[in-house]
Amino acid sequence: MMRVITFGTFDVFHVGHVNILERARLHGDHLIVGVSSDELNMSKKNRYPIYSQQDRMHIIRSLRCVDEVFVEESLELKAEYIKYYNADILVMGDDWQGKFDHLKDICQVIYLPRTPSVSTTEIIEIVKSDHNP
Numbered sequence: 001m002m003r004v005i006t007f008g009t010f011d012v013f014h015v016g017h018v019n020i021l022e023r024a025r026l027h028g029d030h031l032i033v034g035v036s037s038d039e040l041n042m043s044k045k046n047r048y049p050i051y052s053q054q055d056r057m058h059i060i061r062s063l064r065c066v067d068e069v070f071v072e073e074s075l076e077l078k079a080e081y082i083k084y085y086n087a088d089i090l091v092m093g094d095d096w097q098g099k100f101d102h103l104k105d106i107c108q109v110i111y112l113p114r115t116p117s118v119s120t121t122e123i124i125e126i127v128k129s130d131h132n133p
């Protein structure tokens with residue numbers, strides 16, 4: 001039984017998010033997702049996500065490829081979360097390439113390629129401009 005863990009905000013949920021979660025799940029039998037808290041986003045990006053933490057967790061929990069969801073309160077606690085959830089593999093998008101290599105002594109670390117041409121930021125920009133002149 002291989003337990004996979006991944007992290008993200010998953011704001012304005014889109015196909016890039018589904019792709020990484022489905023591919024992460026294929027690396028094991030149980031997928032655990034740490035959803036970044038609203039406060040973590042505020043401290044990191046200086047704005048709150050469009051969707052609330054509660055709604056983002058609800059969406060992620062509803063997916064067939066996801067087995068377990070929790071709130072990620074701090075970016076610095078990855079090692080603690082990995083140990084607490086007994087994860088064997090950490091999966092992250094390759095925008096984080098190399099950033100979590102120090103965790104290789106406690107679990108396997110895999111970076112998967114991002115889905116091209118889709119991002120929450122871009123969706124927000126499109127909705128603001130074309131669709132809402």
Ligand code: C2G
Pocket residue numbers: 007008009010011016017019020035036072075092093094095113114115116117118119
């Ligand atoms: N993603 C992807 N393809 C896209 C967009 C996103 O594969 N076109 C992936 C990201 O690489 C990430 C996951 O979807 O692995 C979630 O993306 P974000 O919500 O942007 O998460 P992020 O803010 O990078 O996570 O501990 C990490 C933090 O939680 C931050």
